[in-house]
Amino acid sequence: MDYSERLENVAVLGAAGKMGSGIVLLVAMEMADTALRSPSRRFVLHAVDVSHAVLSGLVKYLREQVQKAAEKKIVALRKVYADRADLIDNSDIVRQYVTDVLDIVRPTTMLEAAAEANIIFEAAPENLDLKLKLFAKTASDNPRQPWVFTNTSSIPIEEIAGKARLDGRVMGFHFYNPPAVQKLVELIRGRSTSDEVATFATTLCKSLRKVVVPSADVAGFIGNGHFMRDLLHGVAEVERLAATMPFVEAVYSVNRVSQDFLVRPMGIFQLADYVGIDVCQLIMAVMNPRLPGANLHSALVDRFMALGVGGGQNHDGSQKDGFLQYAKGKIVGVYDPNAKKYVPLSDFQAACDARLGPLPEPAVAWKDVVRDKAKDARLSQFFGALKSVKTSGAELALAYGARSREIGLKLVSDGVARNADDVNQVLLTGFFHAYGPINAYFG
Amino acid sequence: MNKLRRKVYMTAGFNTVSMGTGRKEFHPKKPRPGLEHYIREAGRGTLAQVGGAANIDEGVIGNFMAARFNSQGNLAAFIPSIDEGLLWKPCTRVEGACASGALALATGVKSVLAETAEMALAVGVEVQNTVKAIYGADILATAGWSQERRTGHAYFFPGKFSDRAGAYYEKYGRERTRKAMARWYRNAIENARLCPTAQEFENRTADLEAVALGEPNPSSFVDHLTVFDCSKVSDGASAIAIASEEGLKRAGISTGDAVEIVGIGQAEADLTVPPADLTRLETTARAVEKALASAGISVGELATVETHDCFTIAGILAVEAIGLAKPGEGPDYVLAGQTARGGRVPFNTTGGLVGWGHPTGATGVHQAVTIWEQLTGRAGKSQIEIPKDRPYGLTVNMGGDDKTVVAIVYRRG
Ligand SMILES: NC(=O)c1ccc[n+]([C@@H]2O[C@H](COP(=O)([O-])OP(=O)(O)OC[C@H]3O[C@@H](n4cnc5c(N)ncnc54)[C@H](O)[C@@H]3O)[C@@H](O)[C@H]2O)c1
Numbered sequence: 001m002d003y004s005e006r007l008e009n010v011a012v013l014g015a016a017g018k019m020g021s022g023i024v025l026l027v028a029m030e031m032a033d034t035a036l037r038s039p040s041r042r043f044v045l046h047a048v049d050v051s052h053a054v055l056s057g058l059v060k061y062l063r064e065q066v067q068k069a070a071e072k073k074i075v076a077l078r079k080v081y082a083d084r085a086d087l088i089d090n091s092d093i094v095r096q097y098v099t100d101v102l103d104i105v106r107p108t109t110m111l112e113a114a115a116e117a118n119i120i121f122e123a124a125p126e127n128l129d130l131k132l133k134l135f136a137k138t139a140s141d142n143p144r145q146p147w148v149f150t151n152t153s154s155i156p157i158e159e160i161a162g163k164a165r166l167d168g169r170v171m172g173f174h175f176y177n178p179p180a181v182q183k184l185v186e187l188i189r190g191r192s193t194s195d196e197v198a199t200f201a202t203t204l205c206k207s208l209r210k211v212v213v214p215s216a217d218v219a220g221f222i223g224n225g226h227f228m229r230d231l232l233h234g235v236a237e238v239e240r241l242a243a244t245m246p247f248v249e250a251v252y253s254v255n256r257v258s259q260d261f262l263v264r265p266m267g268i269f270q271l272a273d274y275v276g277i278d279v280c281q282l283i284m285a286v287m288n289p290r291l292p293g294a295n296l297h298s299a300l301v302d303r304f305m306a307l308g309v310g311g312g313q314n315h316d317g318s319q320k321d322g323f324l325q326y327a328k329g330k331i332v333g334v335y336d337p338n339a340k341k342y343v344p345l346s347d348f349q350a351a352c353d354a355r356l357g358p359l360p361e362p363a364v365a366w367k368d369v370v371r372d373k374a375k376d377a378r379l380s381q382f383f384g385a386l387k388s389v390k391t392s393g394a395e396l397a398l399a400y401g402a403r404s405r406e407i408g409l410k411l412v413s414d415g416v417a418r419n420a421d422d423v424n425q426v427l428l429t430g431f432f433h434a435y436g437p438i439n440a441y442f443g
Numbered sequence: 444m445n446k447l448r449r450k451v452y453m454t455a456g457f458n459t460v461s462m463g464t465g466r467k468e469f470h471p472k473k474p475r476p477g478l479e480h481y482i483r484e485a486g487r488g489t490l491a492q493v494g495g496a497a498n499i500d501e502g503v504i505g506n507f508m509a510a511r512f513n514s515q516g517n518l519a520a521f522i523p524s525i526d527e528g529l530l531w532k533p534c535t536r537v538e539g540a541c542a543s544g545a546l547a548l549a550t551g552v553k554s555v556l557a558e559t560a561e562m563a564l565a566v567g568v569e570v571q572n573t574v575k576a577i578y579g580a581d582i583l584a585t586a587g588w589s590q591e592r593r594t595g596h597a598y599f600f601p602g603k604f605s606d607r608a609g610a611y612y613e614k615y616g617r618e619r620t621r622k623a624m625a626r627w628y629r630n631a632i633e634n635a636r637l638c639p640t641a642q643e644f645e646n647r648t649a650d651l652e653a654v655a656l657g658e659p660n661p662s663s664f665v666d667h668l669t670v671f672d673c674s675k676v677s678d679g680a681s682a683i684a685i686a687s688e689e690g691l692k693r694a695g696i697s698t699g700d701a702v703e704i705v706g707i708g709q710a711e712a713d714l715t716v717p718p719a720d721l722t723r724l725e726t727t728a729r730a731v732e733k734a735l736a737s738a739g740i741s742v743g744e745l746a747t748v749e750t751h752d753c754f755t756i757a758g759i760l761a762v763e764a765i766g767l768a769k770p771g772e773g774p775d776y777v778l779a780g781q782t783a784r785g786g787r788v789p790f791n792t793t794g795g796l797v798g799w800g801h802p803t804g805a806t807g808v809h810q811a812v813t814i815w816e817q818l819t820g821r822a823g824k825s826q827i828e829i830p831k832d833r834p835y836g837l838t839v840n841m842g843g844d845d846k847t848v849v850a851i852v853y854r855r856g
Contacts, residue, residue, distance in 0.1 A: 071575065071577050072663075074577050074597040075596070075597045075598075075661075075662060075663060075664070076662065077597075078596070078597045082594075085593070087593070088589075088592050088593045089578075089581035089584075089592065090577045090578060090580060090581050090597055091578055091581055093597075094577075
């Protein structure tokens, strides 16, 4: 089976979810593009999820996103449809492309539909038992021997291969959220994953114009390998600071330091809220037992989840409250688990900022520096200055930067990442950092 | 047209803001004023300077494609909405793609010559930001022959002028031409910065020629042009009064506050026949030749020109078509600074289509307003000096790919 034949029949499990919907979008467009090059073939994508309600949301999302994508690639699409006498205006062509892509997608609640696929993308919730149940019904003993690309963020691939009887034909295909926008894909080969499967994955990533970083098959891979430990450092700092100041002030301070002082796109607790505290808990629950001695567990995270404070996003993409409280995307408060309520930032922000001290001059903001070609010099100067000021903000930031670097180096020495560049690429591309954790600033 | 049988003047010009992505107040997701607003604002701006609607005998409105940009036809009936005093007066809407504005002027001039009006109100309008650029391209493509649309570029007109640029590079050299196009862009933006209604009024780019010299990207746009070579999609309207001596007197306006139309030339090419030579604007050349002949002047007597630079390459080709430079020497003329505001014949002194903007149906009227301002000393910060021995202004308004062209020669009245 060659590349395009293999693509003729695909299924996505968890198709209406955050990751699933993006995967359906990307893969369906790749299938439509392939179909337009070889019109004799029939392409089908089974978009499987649990309810018609979520699937109709998926179709709406697809229609909007395919239209946007078509508008962006209109110059190329006009050539693709050049021999269609009935398509004249750009609007005709965009409409046709949307139709062609949506015609491929078969939304369904029937899991059995996936059993006829050559390829199954799995993007169900991060729960091994659930994933195994889904594979059992679609892939495990299927004589068609479909290939499985799981989007798991943390579960080792070889463990899935063994437990789901998918020897040789399962691979980690770890998109970042949202898949249609984020350039990074971590590809994870299990010990048994066949060359054929891996080659296909690489070819598909190339067609999708993704930046591929291979990761070893170790729970959490590179991305969460760094993120979870980085988060736990933030939590530990909060617990330490909370001995001398109110809890909410400690959270605010560490969040601010990990954003403004470290020149990152968001602070560590905002990131945890963005990903979802529930998701962080799940990922740690997968990683911890599989990485003896790593101690990837947080009583604080468990406590928040027990209190029903979980972060994550609303359907419209707006941020739900978590460690922090949001209004129109801006942080306005911090949760106090003792009082079980959010304390407004205005009550303590000024005092905390005064205690942290000013940012060194010339200050460098993440959004100004992230696309600057000369950012290395600006960051060197900034972090150099940070070392010379003796404020508590600088102290926390230097410890944070050093810890992040240590985590990165350990991912390399443990063989999770091939080298420092791969670690840095994941943080730069998948987390939009302006610099990789393995750098000279905190060396 | 031969020598005009009666003196015809233009006065009381008015431009709305040229609205689009270049303006600070533009927000793609927020509601914006529509056609009615622009027509009224421009029309009222002119009426206020001519003593009101009572002094207007007739209205003409130029517009290209409100039928598709705004789902609106029958635009002549918007003229009475400018002022109650215009109710029941004869009004006409004219269309000739991007030359609709100058066709409105020509129509008004003919009414004054025919003595059916002593003063006509000419309005040009287009509101284009109602659709995304890629769909706007479909609408603007109707200025070409519909039979060519299917095989044309996604961005149909940029595609056409990219082909012209490509042919010109081939024949006369790419590097020098690109440099001249970048200079054209710089002149346009620098002039727009002097005109508060210009879309690029607030452009702060430091090195304009450097950005304009970026390489074209054929996979997302066209082969030989970048976005900096293109005029700006705009919402806007312009208005001006066209009058006989009688009409001016009735409105209490002295001829010195008006410009006299000393020559007018109009030419039409066949929409179904592609240009014989991509490196020449033949229809433009013919219209300008007629206008100069009807004015009885030579090209050397021009003080300033407003030309239809829908693309920077069209500006350079127009310099040649007007006769200021020989074929292939337009880039030298531009690079020598002759078209800049300090040069021998300043072009597009408020930014032209690239800098002020191109609300398609309004452009021809906007050009006349700019010339009126310059020749009567009303151009504010963008004022240039008009030499006594070369007192003439020229406007060149082009519809489609050099298909419908109107050229007008003006002198202070
Ligand atoms: N969200 C992220 O940032 C992110 C990033 C990378 C990878 N991941 C991984 O992607 C996977 C999906 O995560 P998500 O964030 O998209 O979750 P999600 O909750 O948004 O989506 C999961 C989808 O699966 C559906 N589902 C649940 N049970 C099902 C069943 N029995 N059959 C079919 N569909 C079922 C749900 O209805 C939902 O639409 C997880 O493995 C996660 O770890 C998530």
